Amino acid sequence: MTEEFKHYTVMKNEAVDGLNPRDGLVYLDGTLGGGGHSELLAQKILPDGKIISFDIDDDAINFAKKRLAPYKNVTIVKRGYQDFEEVLSELEIEKITGGMLLDLGASYYQLTSKARGFSFLSDAKLDMRFDKSADFSAYDLINSYSEEELADVFYYYGEERYSRRLSRNIAQARKLKNIETTFELCEIIKKSLPYKNSRTNPATRIFQAIRIEVNGELKNVENTLKKVVPFLEKGARIVVITFHSLEDRIVKKIFKELSTELSLPEGGVREGVLKLVNKKPILPTDEEIRENPPSRSAKLRIAQKV
Ligand SMILES: C[S@@+](CC[C@H](N)C(=O)[O-])C[C@H]1O[C@@H](n2cnc3c(N)ncnc32)[C@H](O)[C@@H]1O
Incomplete structure (x- = not known):
C-alpha cells in the first residue's frame, strides 16, 4: 500500500448500538475496512465478547490489524463475508450470539486510491x-x-x-x-x-x-442475508448499511420476507423469523453529512432474530 489508508466510518454509533452490543457474545463484522465499527464494538463488548472481522482487501486488513492490535477479542480473517459458514466452522463457533454487521460497498480509500x-x-x-x-x-x-x-x-x-x-x-x-x-x-x-x-x-x-x-456485490449480500438467519441465536441482530437503492432494495425485501408469516406449500404457516427493529431506515444526521458528504446516501436497517 503506497497511499495513506483513510476511511470515514459511516453511522458508527448508530450501527454499533444497532447490534445491541453485550459482553460475552459473538459478533461478525462482515466488512472490516478501516476497522472503525469493529473498534467501537470491541470496546463495548469487553472483556469476553468476540468479533470475527472479514475483509478481502489486503490494504484494509493491514491497516485494521494495526488499529485493532490492542483488542485481543477481535479475530481478523481474509475471507469474503459470504463464506461466514466455513469461517465459523473453522473457528468452532456454532452460533452468532450477538449479531452481524455489513457496511456495504467500497471504502473511501478504495474509491480514491489511484492504484485501484x-x-x-x-x-x-x-x-x-x-x-x-x-x-x-x-x-x-x-x-x-x-x-x-x-x-x-x-x-x-x-x-x-x-x-x-x-x-x-x-x-x-x-x-x-x-x-x-x-x-x-x-x-x-x-x-x-x-x-x-x-x-x-x-x-x-x-x-x-x-x-x-x-x-459480485449484490449476489453476496443477498445470499448472505438469506443463509445467515439459522446461524443467529434468538435476539441476535443483523445491521446493514447500504449506499444505493439496488442494495437497499435487496435488504428491505429480504428483511420483509423473513419477518412476515409465510404460507407453506405443504400446508401450515412459518412464523416470521426476523423482527424489524426499525420500520424505516435510519439515515445519517445532517452533521455527519456535513462532515462526510458521501455518507448522504447511506441507509441503515436493523433486524432481530425472533
Ligand atoms: C465501506 S467499507 C467498510 C468500512 C468499515 N465499516 C469501517 O468503519 O472502517 C467496506 C469494506 O468491505 C470490504 N468488502 C467488500 N466486499 C466484501 C466481501 N464480500 N467480504 C468481505 N469484505 C468485503 C471492502 O474491501 C471494504 O474494505
Missing part, C-alpha cells in the same frame, strides 16, 4: 477488485463480456437507459485494441451518454455497475 482503478476521476488501469488476488477485474469485464452482457450490467446495476448504445461503442472500440484504462473508458462513456442536464456525471453509474459485477 475505482474512480473515473483519475487515470489508472481498469481494475476495481476488492481482492487484488481475484482473477477477474474490470479490465476482463470490459474486454471479454459480449455486447449484450455489458449492456445488461450497465442496465441492471447502473440503471442506465442508454446501456445498449454504450455497450455497442465499447464493443466497437475494443476491436482495434483492448480498453486498458479508466480514462479510455471515460472517453467512450462521454461519447455514448448524454452529459448535458445530468446532475451527476453518468460515469458514476457506469463505474458503480462495473464494480458491482466485478465483485
Whole structure:
C-alpha cells in the first residue's frame, strides 16, 4: 500500500448500538475496512465478547490489524463475508450470539486510491477488485463480456437507459485494441451518454455497475442475508448499511420476507423469523453529512432474530 489508508466510518454509533452490543457474545463484522465499527464494538463488548472481522482487501486488513492490535477479542480473517459458514466452522463457533454487521460497498480509500482503478476521476488501469488476488477485474469485464452482457450490467446495476448504445461503442472500440484504462473508458462513456442536464456525471453509474459485477456485490449480500438467519441465536441482530437503492432494495425485501408469516406449500404457516427493529431506515444526521458528504446516501436497517 503506497497511499495513506483513510476511511470515514459511516453511522458508527448508530450501527454499533444497532447490534445491541453485550459482553460475552459473538459478533461478525462482515466488512472490516478501516476497522472503525469493529473498534467501537470491541470496546463495548469487553472483556469476553468476540468479533470475527472479514475483509478481502489486503490494504484494509493491514491497516485494521494495526488499529485493532490492542483488542485481543477481535479475530481478523481474509475471507469474503459470504463464506461466514466455513469461517465459523473453522473457528468452532456454532452460533452468532450477538449479531452481524455489513457496511456495504467500497471504502473511501478504495474509491480514491489511484492504484485501484475505482474512480473515473483519475487515470489508472481498469481494475476495481476488492481482492487484488481475484482473477477477474474490470479490465476482463470490459474486454471479454459480449455486447449484450455489458449492456445488461450497465442496465441492471447502473440503471442506465442508454446501456445498449454504450455497450455497442465499447464493443466497437475494443476491436482495434483492448480498453486498458479508466480514462479510455471515460472517453467512450462521454461519447455514448448524454452529459448535458445530468446532475451527476453518468460515469458514476457506469463505474458503480462495473464494480458491482466485478465483485459480485449484490449476489453476496443477498445470499448472505438469506443463509445467515439459522446461524443467529434468538435476539441476535443483523445491521446493514447500504449506499444505493439496488442494495437497499435487496435488504428491505429480504428483511420483509423473513419477518412476515409465510404460507407453506405443504400446508401450515412459518412464523416470521426476523423482527424489524426499525420500520424505516435510519439515515445519517445532517452533521455527519456535513462532515462526510458521501455518507448522504447511506441507509441503515436493523433486524432481530425472533
Ligand atoms: C465501506 S467499507 C467498510 C468500512 C468499515 N465499516 C469501517 O468503519 O472502517 C467496506 C469494506 O468491505 C470490504 N468488502 C467488500 N466486499 C466484501 C466481501 N464480500 N467480504 C468481505 N469484505 C468485503 C471492502 O474491501 C471494504 O474494505
